[in-house]
Amino acid sequence: MSELFPKLPLDRWVERLVQYLDEHFGLVFDVISAGIGSTVDLFSLIFTSLPDWLLIIGFTLLAYKVGRLRVALFTLVGLLLIANLGYWEHSMETLALVLTAGLISIVIGVPAGIWCARNDSVRNVVTPLLDFMQTMPAFVYLIPAIFFFGLGKVPGVIASVIFAMPPTIRLTNLGIRQVPKELIEASDAFGSTSWQKLFKVQLPLAKTTIMAGVNQSIMLALSMVVIASMIGAKGLGADVYRAVTQINIGTGFEAGLAIVIMAILLDRITQNMGKKKNVQEG
Amino acid sequence: MPKIKVENLTKIFGRQPHRAFDYLKQGRSKQDIFKETGLTVGVNQVSFEVEAGEIFVIMGLSGSGKSTLVRLINRLIEPTAGRILIDGEDIVGMNAEQLQQVRRKKLGMVFQKFALFPHRTVLENVEFGLEVQNIPKKEREEKAKNALALVGLSGWENSMPDQLSGGMQQRVGLARALANDPDVLLMDEAFSALDPLIRKDMQDELLELQTTMQKTILFITHDLDEALKIGDRIALMKDGAIVQIGTPEEILTNPANEYVEKFVEDVDRSKVLAAEHVMKRAETITLDKGPRVALQLMKDRGVSSLYVVDKKKRLIGVVKADAVNAASREAKTLEDVMDREVPTVSANTLLNEMFDLVAFSDIPVAVTGEQNRLLGVVVKGAVLGGLAGKVNRKTPSDAEEERQVMAGE
Structure with a gap:
């Protein structure tokens, strides 16, 4: 077999491609890097410079506003526990990473999802790409991320975005396609333009589904923080990673628990955001 | 000049639809054409004229192409061949903007399952056609309220559609179509989803509104009694083609062929014959x-x-x-x-x-x-x-x- 068909030099092709991109588009990567870096820094600055008690009250109020009393109580107790265990600062760094990744996922993912919903050819190209992004082991695209963006938080965010964005795209596409055909017909029959149809009919009706996608993206971004810490992203992931390398069971559990609390918090709050808005508007 | 003039309008579903043209001209049946080419004939060389102020009913069983036909008139479905003249203007050749203008100004549509926007209030639903024309908020609210009053729904402006009964929802649908003050109303099985008593009320109300509005109405139905009751003229469809066009009396008393005869067999003639x-x-x-x-x-x-x-x-x-x-x-x-x-x-x-x-x-x-x-x-x-x-x-x-x-x- 191997004599008849020599191995395809796929590995070298990919390396060349990455090298080519790095040489010719270095400036682009620098700009992206600066943008992402400063976004993370901004979030970090806000979360770490404000006193922890103020933030805990703030998050609790937010949880109460979008969710119910139970969510607010959990937020209060969970955040107090994190502060008590001494993981407050790292948790806020993690939150900054996750929010940045989530934000980018929405900014790119929602329009991409809309495009997929409006054009079958685009959808047919994008769907396998999303499968690729979600199934390729996350470690693998850490490597080119380091190559383009160096070590630290930026490649961590990039890797998180690649891993976390697909649900937003998929569910935006799905939500728009699920709008009943007769409502699309009604919208067309009254002479709306394509954009009017999108903003007045399709997006409002797809909102719940899109928010479910955003929620999934944020959860996936959080699940990437441990992996991202391997290339120098700070936060709770770094604590877990250190505990693993030192086989420190106690620290590992504490840091892991902090991640779980953050995860549940983010999940409940974003989930209820989607629902709440829907109740208010219809 | 007729308000609507349709000439040889044809819709064939499937790839390379022109393959079916020769068969259609030879008068081959829908089933034959499907067997030979795999194409589905939706509407087959239909021609008719509707005068201004007339209620023209297109009637047929499910699968007869009547819903496709009404969607061809405002090009929700693109015709394969033929012409559709509204006020003498062929809308088949229009570009997207021209078509939008015609839809906004001249064509209102009422749907079988109401098709109200569930995320908008009753008033916002009725405003929709005006909103897409960027008419100022105040003006469109006023017009929408008038339209709601016309269908007897004053006071329900701020309700959500799902809080209304079926009959009321369809009144909103009708008000939405009337708010633009279009010349032509396309009504696709507008009353079919309502229960019989409400349906009868709506029919009576439509006829009463029509005496003052004098719209040109294209009304689709599968219910012969409804067709006979509200139609000034009726076109009976079968397999995408029109079998007979005539006044209710003509259809009843002078059926063009056996199909029509069988169709009108069970009708309550006492409500039609004078x-x-x-x-x-x-x-x-x-x-x-x-x-x-x-x-x-x-x-x-x-x-x-x-x-x-x-x-x-x-x-x-x-x-x-x-x-x-x-x-x-x-x-x-x-x-x-x-x-x-x-x-x-x-x-x-x-x-x-x-x-x-x-x-x-x-x-x-x-x-x-x-x-x-x-x-x-x-x-x-x-x-x-x-x-x-x-x-x-x-x-x-x-x-x-x-x-x-x-x-x-």
């Missing part, structure tokens, strides 16, 4: 004749009563055989024994409105037209015959002509 469709020639006499002439006439014609008319065929009264008999013995005139109380209906009185009168009258019921002119009579047997499908195959004007000729003799 006196003029079942009336017979009246046996008449003028007052200058004597009782003997009257008796002779009755004997000749085999009747027991005669209607008395003047020279212009205006109805004066009726004389019955026994009274005339007495008159001839007692040397009275016809006028002396004439009965001036005559059971009368007008030519367009529906059969179901005259059952009582015909059943309990011992003489034929007189049918009168303008200026009380006697057009004919309705006897019990003719009403039954009409219900069984035996009707006058002449238009009223033909019958009128015939009577004039006879009167001249």
